[in-house]
Amino acid sequence: MPRSSKFTAPLVFIVALIAIWQGLVTFSGIEAWLLPAPWQVAAALKDMLPLLMYHSQSTLLAAVTGLVAAVFLALAVAVLMDSSPWFKRGIYPLLVLSQTIPIISIAPLLLIWFGLGLLPKVIVVALVCFFPVAVSMVEGMEAADPDMVNLLRVMGASNWKIIKTVRFPAALPSFFSGLKIAGTYAVMGAVIGEWLGAGSGLGVFMTRASHSYQLDRVFAAIIVISSVSLLLFVLIILLARLAMPWYFKERSRSND
Amino acid sequence: MGIILEDVGKSYEVDGKRLVVLDGVSAEIGQGEFVSLIGPSGCGKSTLFNIICGLAEPDRGKVLFDGREGVGAGEVVSYMPQKDLLLPWRSLLDNVILAREVDGMNREKARREARELMSLFGLAGFENSYPAELSGGMRQRAALMRTVLARRPVLLLDEPFGALDAITRTRMQLWLLDIWAKFGQAIFFVTHDIDEALLLSSRVYVLTPRPARVALHLEIDLPRPRSAEIVTAPRFLELKKTIMEALF
Numbered sequence: 357m358p359r360s361s362k363f364t365a366p367l368v369f370i371v372a373l374i375a376i377w378q379g380l381v382t383f384s385g386i387e388a389w390l391l392p393a394p395w396q397v398a399a400a401l402k403d404m405l406p407l408l409m410y411h412s413q414s415t416l417l418a419a420v421t422g423l424v425a426a427v428f429l430a431l432a433v434a435v436l437m438d439s440s441p442w443f444k445r446g447i448y449p450l451l452v453l454s455q456t457i458p459i460i461s462i463a464p465l466l467l468i469w470f471g472l473g474l475l476p477k478v479i480v481v482a483l484v485c486f487f488p489v490a491v492s493m494v495e496g497m498e499a500a501d502p503d504m505v506n507l508l509r510v511m512g513a514s515n516w517k518i519i520k521t522v523r524f525p526a527a528l529p530s531f532f533s534g535l536k537i538a539g540t541y542a543v544m545g546a547v548i549g550e551w552l553g554a555g556s557g558l559g560v561f562m563t564r565a566s567h568s569y570q571l572d573r574v575f576a577a578i579i580v581i582s583s584v585s586l587l588l589f590v591l592i593i594l595l596a597r598l599a600m601p602w603y604f605k606e607r608s609r610s611n612d
Numbered sequence: 613m614g615i616i617l618e619d620v621g622k623s624y625e626v627d628g629k630r631l632v633v634l635d636g637v638s639a640e641i642g643q644g645e646f647v648s649l650i651g652p653s654g655c656g657k658s659t660l661f662n663i664i665c666g667l668a669e670p671d672r673g674k675v676l677f678d679g680r681e682g683v684g685a686g687e688v689v690s691y692m693p694q695k696d697l698l699l700p701w702r703s704l705l706d707n708v709i710l711a712r713e714v715d716g717m718n719r720e721k722a723r724r725e726a727r728e729l730m731s732l733f734g735l736a737g738f739e740n741s742y743p744a745e746l747s748g749g750m751r752q753r754a755a756l757m758r759t760v761l762a763r764r765p766v767l768l769l770d771e772p773f774g775a776l777d778a779i780t781r782t783r784m785q786l787w788l789l790d791i792w793a794k795f796g797q798a799i800f801f802v803t804h805d806i807d808e809a810l811l812l813s814s815r816v817y818v819l820t821p822r823p824a825r826v827a828l829h830l831e832i833d834l835p836r837p838r839s840a841e842i843v844t845a846p847r848f849l850e851l852k853k854t855i856m857e858a859l860f
Contacts, residue, residue, distance in 0.1 A: 501697070503693060503695060503697055504697050504699065506665075506667055507691075507693070507697050508710075508714065509667070509686075510665045510666065510667065510685060510686045510689070510690075510691060511686055511690070511710065511711045511714040511715075511762065512684065512686040512687070512714055512715070513714045517714060521699065521710070522699065525699070525701040525702075526701075528701070600701065601742075602700050602701045602702075602742045602744065603700075603701075605742055605744060605745065606700065606742070606744040609744060609745070
């Protein structure tokens, strides 16, 4: 298959979607405050770009800080779960429970407790991202080849040495799949946190725009949010390539 | 420094039934000796192997290292399982120094030591390759290098050449004899290939089908150094016949 075709298909679909949208708006004569046309969204995006960039910074900061916090927490929990079956049995239900809590209901509480600053948003993001990262890490570590663990054990390696040399590296591919999911959640979590109250951020921008029925600006903000999420996603993929060159070499060989 | 197995027994509970795997196996591996263990597949070789490594506990009998009980298996034995178990995320060089690193040796020093031995193991030029980039024979050699470099007095090799084609296999067997002569470690070699055991060993233990007992203990009095042609020598065939009688 020629290389260009990889991008042709998605491009065709996006262009078709925009065309249908534009056609719908033109022929139905729907008001712009109900559904703006694509070109109106594009114009809003162009006008608002400096302001959107400014708000993106707060959102990105909250998303990345929360994501990093979630990763460190998840690593710590994964190590503890790996070294103590008792801890694992105790914490696992809580882990699952944490994922079932509707974030939209807990965010206002965080605002009451921690104010309008960065912290409550970081906590929302961390809560959303913690579960996929922790679960993928724990499962990855469990999937490490038991024979490799035994090999190290006979050599006289300590538990920590075994975690460092076998379990962590073995868990990396699974960890990065979890991190990719968490990365796309992270920006969403930050925006939800900002909806409920903040000085700046894409969530604030969106709330203000939708309150004044400037839907073209809402859509412009959605485009920026998607772009920021995509950026994070690409960063995570690059990080994965840096962290596990062996894995990508193996994969490209098996594809040959 | 050697290993003595004294009447080692082991059984498992399978579906509520007692399955005796090892029924009193006694054997001895002296310092610097090449000893092989032959037995039909599924006879409990791997169980015995795990007991010597300290990965499983015998129900009865003892494993003595250097005549003593309670010595950690890892201090005396370094083992090579059937799978090469190279860590895919480590370069070849960092794979072969694994045991040295676990022992607390400085990584750079261990790497220097390993680099000098690369050509002896036919791996020169592949120091920075990942295991997935190597051929099956090279991976086996790398796994063996890791086992030898652990610098333990006894090497435990579990059918190390089982997955290789016949030609590569013979080449590897002869090369293993060189390595053995060079490093002077005792080798306990598990196999189900009679020719392989005879070509390599000074003594051979033959196990019965499960439950495993020693059916035959045979001194291999073929002269050393040995070459591939030895498999056609009359004495070789005589010994092979003795082993086959014990097995079938």
